[in-house]
Amino acid sequence: GAGVSQSPSNKVTEKGKDVELRCDPISGHTALYWYRQSLGQGLEFLIYFQGNSAPDKSGLPSDRFSAERTGGSVSTLTIQRTQQEDSAVYLCASSFVAYEQYFGPGTRLTVT
Amino acid sequence: EDKVVQSPLSLVVHEGDTVTLNCSYEVTNFRSLLWYKQEKKAPTFLFMLTSSGIEKKSGRLSSILDKKELSSILNITATQTGDSAIYLCAVVIIQGAQKLVFGQGTRLTINP
Numbered sequence: 281g282a283g284v285s286q287s288p289s290n291k292v293t294e295k296g297k298d299v300e301l302r303c304d305p306i307s308g309h310t311a312l313y314w315y316r317q318s319l320g321q322g323l324e325f326l327i328y329f330q331g332n333s334a335p336d337k338s339g340l341p342s343d344r345f346s347a348e349r350t351g352g353s354v355s356t357l358t359i360q361r362t363q364q365e366d367s368a369v370y371l372c373a374s375s376f377v378a379y380e381q382y383f384g385p386g387t388r389l390t391v392t
Numbered sequence: 393e394d395k396v397v398q399s400p401l402s403l404v405v406h407e408g409d410t411v412t413l414n415c416s417y418e419v420t421n422f423r424s425l426l427w428y429k430q431e432k433k434a435p436t437f438l439f440m441l442t443s444s445g446i447e448k449k450s451g452r453l454s455s456i457l458d459k460k461e462l463s464s465i466l467n468i469t470a471t472q473t474g475d476s477a478i479y480l481c482a483v484v485i486i487q488g489a490q491k492l493v494f495g496q497g498t499r500l501t502i503n504p
Contacts, residue, residue, distance in 0.1 A: 322496040322497050324494070325491055325494070339491075371434065380440060382437070
């Protein structure tokens with residue numbers, strides 16, 4: 281595709297429910313990254329995929345967060361038993377040339 | 393703990409002014425420094441700096457890295473209202489895999 285796409289663009293969920301966020305990277309990009317941006321905060325690194333494997337999961341804030349990537353392409357970020365502090369914009373980025381990451385539009389998650 | 397600090401956090405200037413945004417870092421295994429412009433939700437890539445003292449330039453924007461001072465600056469000359477955005481600095485570190493550490497961002501507002 282022309283760029284990184286994410287879905288849904290907005291998600292409102294009740295506290296305690298599970299949510300799944302999707303990222304479609306740019307075709308051919310081997311690396312994929314998930315970030316979180318809370319209101320007024322900088323970008324927080326969550327997890328990085330190289331192909332289908334995740335060499336760095338150190339940014340996942342708790343065991344309620346998990347992510348997978350299949351076929352070296354689409355990735356899903358799952359948040360179980362959502363809490364209000366999970367409310368944020370979740371950004372996905374992909375890259376081919378090292379460090380030049382292209383970001384998707386993000387998913388705005390609101391936990392009520 | 394790896395840390396990236398940007399200053400100022402917020403800046404308001406008039407159209408036509410020149411601005412300088414600062415980024416300083418304390419990280420292990422530094423690889424490179426990136427600048428992004430964030431409007432609405434998704435950051436867009438501006439510059440990647442790896443070598444000290446070499447200025448990168450794109451139109452009215454320029455940036456330089458000082459590895460001795462562990463810092464970088466982003467200059468914008470002849471500012472325009474379209475330059476209003478959050479400018480993010482990120483440092484790429486290598487901890488087994490590559491990882492980005494972001495600063496809090498500088499919110500730049502250009503008034504006509």
